[in-house]
Amino acid sequence: MTATIENTGAVRAACPQDCPDTCAMLVTVEDGKATAVRGDPDHPYTAGGLCVKVNNYLDRVYDPGRVLFPLRRTGPKGSGRFERITWDEAVDEIATRFRAIADEHGPEAIMPVSYLGTQGILNGLNVGDPFFAKLGATVAERTYCDSGSCTAYAMTIGDTAGVDPESLVHSRFILIWACNVMSTNLHLWPYITEARKRGAKVVVVDPVRTRTAAAADQHIALRPGTDGALALAMAHVIIAEGLTDQAYVDNYTAGFPEFAERVEQYTPEWAEGETGVPADVIRTLAREYAGAQPSVIRIGVAIERHAGGGQTVRALSCLPGLVGAWRKPGGGILQLPLWAFPVNWGAFMHPELLTPGTRVVNQYLLGGALAGDLPAGPPIKGLMVYNSNPLVTCPDQERLVEGLRREDLFTVVSEQFMTDTAEYADIVLPATTQLEQDDIMFSWGHLYVTYNHQAIEPLGEAVPNTEMFRRLAARMGFDNPLFRRTDAEMIAEAFDWSHPHMEGITVESLKEQGWQRLNVPSPDEYAPHAEGGFPTASGKVELLSSAAAGGNFVVPLFRQGSNDHQPGQPVDPLPHYIPPRESAAADPELFARYPLNLLTPKSHAYLNSSFANHDFHRRVGREQAARLHPDDAAARGISPGDPVRVFNDRGEFTVVAETDDAVPRGVVVSSMGGWRKHSKAGATLAAVNPTVFGDLGNAPTFSDTLVEVEIV
Numbered sequence: 001m002t003a004t005i006e007n008t009g010a011v012r013a014a015c016p017q018d019c020p021d022t023c024a025m026l027v028t029v030e031d032g033k034a035t036a037v038r039g040d041p042d043h044p045y046t047a048g049g050l051c052v053k054v055n056n057y058l059d060r061v062y063d064p065g066r067v068l069f070p071l072r073r074t075g076p077k078g079s080g081r082f083e084r085i086t087w088d089e090a091v092d093e094i095a096t097r098f099r100a101i102a103d104e105h106g107p108e109a110i111m112p113v114s115y116l117g118t119q120g121i122l123n124g125l126n127v128g129d130p131f132f133a134k135l136g137a138t139v140a141e142r143t144y145c146d147s148g149s150c151t152a153y154a155m156t157i158g159d160t161a162g163v164d165p166e167s168l169v170h171s172r173f174i175l176i177w178a179c180n181v182m183s184t185n186l187h188l189w190p191y192i193t194e195a196r197k198r199g200a201k202v203v204v205v206d207p208v209r210t211r212t213a214a215a216a217d218q219h220i221a222l223r224p225g226t227d228g229a230l231a232l233a234m235a236h237v238i239i240a241e242g243l244t245d246q247a248y249v250d251n252y253t254a255g256f257p258e259f260a261e262r263v264e265q266y267t268p269e270w271a272e273g274e275t276g277v278p279a280d281v282i283r284t285l286a287r288e289y290a291g292a293q294p295s296v297i298r299i300g301v302a303i304e305r306h307a308g309g310g311q312t313v314r315a316l317s318c319l320p321g322l323v324g325a326w327r328k329p330g331g332g333i334l335q336l337p338l339w340a341f342p343v344n345w346g347a348f349m350h351p352e353l354l355t356p357g358t359r360v361v362n363q364y365l366l367g368g369a370l371a372g373d374l375p376a377g378p379p380i381k382g383l384m385v386y387n388s389n390p391l392v393t394c395p396d397q398e399r400l401v402e403g404l405r406r407e408d409l410f411t412v413v414s415e416q417f418m419t420d421t422a423e424y425a426d427i428v429l430p431a432t433t434q435l436e437q438d439d440i441m442f443s444w445g446h447l448y449v450t451y452n453h454q455a456i457e458p459l460g461e462a463v464p465n466t467e468m469f470r471r472l473a474a475r476m477g478f479d480n481p482l483f484r485r486t487d488a489e490m491i492a493e494a495f496d497w498s499h500p501h502m503e504g505i506t507v508e509s510l511k512e513q514g515w516q517r518l519n520v521p522s523p524d525e526y527a528p529h530a531e532g533g534f535p536t537a538s539g540k541v542e543l544l545s546s547a548a549a550g551g552n553f554v555v556p557l558f559r560q561g562s563n564d565h566q567p568g569q570p571v572d573p574l575p576h577y578i579p580p581r582e583s584a585a586a587d588p589e590l591f592a593r594y595p596l597n598l599l600t601p602k603s604h605a606y607l608n609s610s611f612a613n614h615d616f617h618r619r620v621g622r623e624q625a626a627r628l629h630p631d632d633a634a635a636r637g638i639s640p641g642d643p644v645r646v647f648n649d650r651g652e653f654t655v656v657a658e659t660d661d662a663v664p665r666g667v668v669v670s671s672m673g674g675w676r677k678h679s680k681a682g683a684t685l686a687a688v689n690p691t692v693f694g695d696l697g698n699a700p701t702f703s704d705t706l707v708e709v710e711i712v
């Protein structure tokens with residue numbers, strides 16, 4: 001625990017949350033206790049500010065509700081009754097039970113469930129992968145977030161970082177598409193404000209007038225899930241009206257003639273029928289987007305959450321190539337610049353430990369899996385959850401609860417708090433917070449590597465995830481030395497340090513400085529595709545995708561290093577429109593019963609379901625609610641403040657009604673993240689979301705959800 005900055009007593013840290021901003025934090029420590037947390041004023045992106053979620057992170061660290069010791073269940077599952085046990089007892093019991101399950105049913109009867117409670121390279125996404133691969137457990141496919149978008153993006157322009165967010169100051173036209181920047185990507189907003197000062201126009205495409213849409217120059221409120229129609233109609237106008245940058249198209253795109261022929265059918269008049277956006281508005285949008293160069297499209301993760309999300313991202317990734325937006329800094333598409341970081345994923349996943357052919361189950365299907373709805377192989381008898389709260393973040397909540405109640409299921413949960421999921425555990429293991437551990441961070445929202453120094457001793461007997469898996473591996477008798485790697489050894493393996501982007505960056509320099517920009521051109525000069533050079537098979541923007549022949553795949557990052565379980569369905573190599581699955585047009589009978597489209601965006605005050613247990617955050621985030629247009633509320637006799645039941649054939653949840661004309665007619669908005677134990681009737685919106693995947697990358701389809709709302 002070195003690393004206090006001279007004369008200040010502050011420790012350089014990094015926000016661990018699953019958020020694109022990865023803020024650089026400074027932690028003040030006095031007598032071994034953290035007394036203040038603030039944003040690093042010198043970090044270009046964080047610029048001294050954190051956010052409403054993390055400003056009072058110390059209240060989370062020192063919350064009396066922290067799980068600080070290993071616990072064993074004493075009451076019925078879900079009762080929340082536990083007794084304290086020692087780490088030795090906990091690890092013994094887990095090893096004994098896992099071994100017994102593997103002996104009786106085969107190791108695939110054990111399944112891990114994890115996601116991004118922390119984003120650290122050490123303690124985050126892949127921390128348990130080698131352990132479960134060695135065990136031979138069912139491979140958990142993790143496509144919660146951006147897997148459909150990434151697949152589509154990579155199919156079209158390759159795994160490029162795209163536009164540097166800091167270059168947005170140079171953009172002349174900023175098209176924010178399905179992204180509520182002011183809540184979910186807060187630190188991007190100052191760059192957008194600066195661009196506007198310099199004359200840029202900002203347009204937001206979102207069914208709802210969010211705080212971001214309200215702050216923009218123009219808000220285009222389309223019907224949920226119809227984005228593909230709007231994007232393809234933009235391409236139609238750009239080509240039909242000769243607004244392409246033809247030299248860029250000729251030199252740096254592949255398949256233009258086929259693409260042009262394909263989009264002929266997607267006229268603005270046709271798109272108006274799908275999206276509800278007037279054809280004239282679509283024409284003007286396309287003209288302004290093409291004409292104001294450099295233009296940029298910032299896509300949110302929410303873009304993928306419907307049946308045709310993948311093809312929508314395909315179409316959107318084609319647009320910058322058509323208009324030559326890539327020629328200048330601030331032009332192109334911004335998705336996840338994480339691809340610029342040469343993270344040494346292999347050193348954390350260790351895919352070579354997997355037994356080829358091991359069963360893969362997508363975590364979204366956990367409710368079904370626990371009910372026995374599985375591909376071949378044994379029933380799930382052992383479950384280990386870490387870095388995740390699936391009872392809130394997975395669909396099919398009712399079946400999931402039933403599954404977790406099964407007496408013959410042995411469940412381990414590693415947590416900082418007694419979450420809805422942890423309450424169903426047989427054994428709960430205490431996890432450290434970011435202040436109690438070392439880690440090293442990439443970012444999916446900017447181009448800086450950040451080091452997180454441990455600031456304080458772990459509270460109670462909490463341990464980092466790395467240490468938990470060291471202890472479990474030792475007790476399981478896994479003798480491969482990789483299971484004994486120290487955190488320092490893992491940090492040394494975190495990146496491919498010889499990659500050109502890491503030039504001038506070492507573990508030592510990061511420890512000293514806290515954060516460093518990747519060795520890439522400055523935001524004023526960052527235009528990696530000014531002359532093509534896309535990391536696709538052809539090196540071009542693949543309007544006609546050569547990767548599509550390989551089928552509907554999931555990029556390796558989203559599964560546990562294994563690529564031999566792909567669905568492999570061939571995909572149309574040209575972008576096309578796939579309408580929402582649950583809509584008036586697609587399913588009139590369903591629509592007659594459930595005429596409202598539920599959207600479940602991120603909460604302003606929570607980070608997924610994290611922080612929803614703190615009173616302060618719940619005061620800011622308010623009660624779990626359903627927001628409707630006043631006309632839709634009136635038609636149902638609903639007044640603001642009424643308790644309402646939101647339901648469909650899959651399930652129901654009860655919340656308080658709010659009316660708001662920012663929500664269009666026919667849509668109901670309920671922010672995700674609230675816990676079941678704080679809900680009115682023991683269920684949250686995850687009870688009504690579908691378990692059907694979108695068209696690419698096994699992405700979830702949360703926005704493709706029809707419901708009805710009635711007063712309770």
Ligand SMILES: Nc1nc2c(c(=O)[nH]1)N[C@H]1C(S)=C(S)[C@@H](COP(=O)(O)OP(=O)(O)OC[C@H]3O[C@@H](n4cnc5c(=O)[nH]c(N)nc54)[C@H](O)[C@@H]3O)O[C@H]1N2
Pocket residue numbers: 018019020053145177178179180181183184185205206207208210223224225226227300301302303305306599600601602603604605606607608609673703
């Ligand atoms: N405050 C806060 N910040 C967060 C998070 C959080 O929980 N809270 N979570 C983090 C994570 S994990 C992620 S993935 C990102 C997500 O970041 P975003 O993608 O910005 O998050 P969302 O709020 O889910 O969705 C953004 C907007 O998409 C709209 N939307 C929904 N469906 C559609 C559609 O079909 N078409 C269009 N055009 N718009 C649609 C919603 O109305 C919403 O306003 O945020 C990260 N940052």
Ligand SMILES: Nc1nc2c(c(=O)[nH]1)N[C@H]1C(S)=C(S)[C@@H](COP(=O)(O)OP(=O)(O)OC[C@H]3O[C@@H](n4cnc5c(=O)[nH]c(N)nc54)[C@H](O)[C@@H]3O)O[C@H]1N2
Pocket residue numbers: 018114115116117118123144145146301386387388389390392393394414415416417419431432433465600601602607608609610672685686689702
């Ligand atoms: N309806 C609906 N559902 C959604 C979404 C949506 O928009 N709508 N969004 C989806 C998306 S984009 C995402 S990313 C997922 C997020 O899903 P999850 O990753 O499950 O997110 P959280 O609910 O925040 O759960 C993370 C848990 O990890 C714990 N944790 C934090 N740090 C540590 C640690 O160091 N060790 C251990 N062991 N635990 C730790 C936290 O306390 C928290 O309970 O949700 C998805 N679910």
Ligand code: SF4
Pocket residue numbers: 015016017019020021022023050051052053054186187607
């Ligand atoms: S949650 Fe996001 S915006 Fe808030 S401090 Fe962490 S990285 Fe920054």
Ligand SMILES: [Mo]
Pocket residue numbers: 018144145301
């Ligand atoms: Mo996410």
